[in-house]
Amino acid sequence: MSYKPNEIETKWQQIWNDRGAFEPLDSQDLPKKYILSMFPFPSGRLHMGHVRNYSIGDAMARYYRKQGYNVLHPIGWDAFGMPAENAAIKHGRHPKDWTYSNIDYMRKELNSLGLSFSKTREFATCDELYTRWEQEFIIKMFEDKLLYRESTTVNWCEDCHTVLANEQVEDGCCWRCDNPVQQKEMPGYYIDILKYADELLEDLKLLEGHWPSQVLAMQSNWIGKSQGLEFRFNLSPESKTKLSDKFDGFDVFTTRADTIYGVTYSALAPEHPIVKELIKSKLLDSEIASKIEALSNMSERDRAQATKEGYDLGITVIHPITGEQIPVWTANFVLASYGGGAVMAVPTHDERDFEFATQYNLPLKYVIDGGDKNGAYTGEGKLTNSAQFTGMPNTQAKEEIIKLF
Numbered sequence: 001m002s003y004k005p006n007e008i009e010t011k012w013q014q015i016w017n018d019r020g021a022f023e024p025l026d027s028q029d030l031p032k033k034y035i036l037s038m039f040p041f042p043s044g045r046l047h048m049g050h051v052r053n054y055s056i057g058d059a060m061a062r063y064y065r066k067q068g069y070n071v072l073h074p075i076g077w078d079a080f081g082m083p084a085e086n087a088a089i090k091h092g093r094h095p096k097d098w099t100y101s102n103i104d105y106m107r108k109e110l111n112s113l114g115l116s117f118s119k120t121r122e123f124a125t126c127d128e129l130y131t132r133w134e135q136e137f138i139i140k141m142f143e144d145k146l147l148y149r150e151s152t153t154v155n156w157c158e159d160c161h162t163v164l165a166n167e168q169v170e171d172g173c174c175w176r177c178d179n180p181v182q183q184k185e186m187p188g189y190y191i192d193i194l195k196y197a198d199e200l201l202e203d204l205k206l207l208e209g210h211w212p213s214q215v216l217a218m219q220s221n222w223i224g225k226s227q228g229l230e231f232r233f234n235l236s237p238e239s240k241t242k243l244s245d246k247f248d249g250f251d252v253f254t255t256r257a258d259t260i261y262g263v264t265y266s267a268l269a270p271e272h273p274i275v276k277e278l279i280k281s282k283l284l285d286s287e288i289a290s291k292i293e294a295l296s297n298m299s300e301r302d303r304a305q306a307t308k309e310g311y312d313l314g315i316t317v318i319h320p321i322t323g324e325q326i327p328v329w330t331a332n333f334v335l336a337s338y339g340g341g342a343v344m345a346v347p348t349h350d351e352r353d354f355e356f357a358t359q360y361n362l363p364l365k366y367v368i369d370g371g372d373k374n375g376a377y378t379g380e381g382k383l384t385n386s387a388q389f390t391g392m393p394n395t396q397a398k399e400e401i402i403k404l405f
Helices: 005-019 048-066 081-091 095-112 128-143 193-207 213-223 237-242 257-262 273-280 286-296 300-305 351-359 394-402
Strands: 032-034 070-072 074-077 118-124 147-157 162-164 182-191 229-235 249-254 265-268 310-318 325-331 342-345
Touching (some): 048 070, 074 095, 095 118, 118 128, 128 147, 193 213, 229 237, 237 310, 249 257, 249 342, 257 394, 265 310, 273 286, 273 310
Parallel strands (some): 032 070, 074 118, 265 325
Antiparallel strands (some): 147 182, 229 249, 229 310, 310 325
């Protein structure tokens, strides 16, 4: 008997549908398994990426059913706002009509694949019943002071008129329209995730050995808890004059106060207000200014993957303890969203700072004994070249140095 997909697939998909073959059972006796694949955006057509993704989820759902689990394997539609609105404007249709007509078409495509979704649990994130509970959660979080409003630098797509996550920026362009992404400061509401930082970081340890280390590092950075010292780098008198006294310095956050005597340069994010002022006032070479502006338009993710790049800004700050003048650079590895967009650089005890310093022939100063002096030593040891703290274990010295501030 020959395989005739139009007949055989349609027949059995109808039988499965009539029998509710893939609906979870009304039973408390079986072990439960919830299998959720990322919802598709209702753009109007499925592509082979969808087929791959949902085939994997389907295989898992079928496997666990055969293992005796009561499986809930739902499907839905990630019908978030701005892209649907932009598409509706482009096609001259109401966003609701455009979105739901796309869902109807894509549902037929999904059904034709014979995937074992629970049909009774389907919903779209633009359904009023769903958004009602979204609003409920937001109001509750606001009442419990888990939301705050803040201006921060975001990835902005001018064509889509929306903010993008770092993962949605590919080679400096929007993943949806392929147009260049800008770094733009905008106000917004944020969840105060730091209130749960300890629990979240502790639970990440449960995934060690099971998840890729780079993914765990990314998750840890998203959680964003850091303990350390925040202090101010005051601009030198000459630099204040150069900037027409519009700035007197900038704040820096560090988790390594024990290495503060080893600072040989400071670096600002390309979006930092001081950098912007230097460009605006034409205090930098025009070619360098253009390169810095190009850096500022890169997403944080692209910067993390790029070769270290930076430029001397021609200004200096005063070391808060030694009084030495420290040169200030702008660098692509400094993020506006972390630590105020400024760092103290200790190349002998930070691998990132070392890579940048050796690339641009910046001075090195070891302040913790250890290592082979051919790279950044990030281990523990006794302090050297650190005034009254020389000879003290760095872990102990860290607390003592913080007391100076």
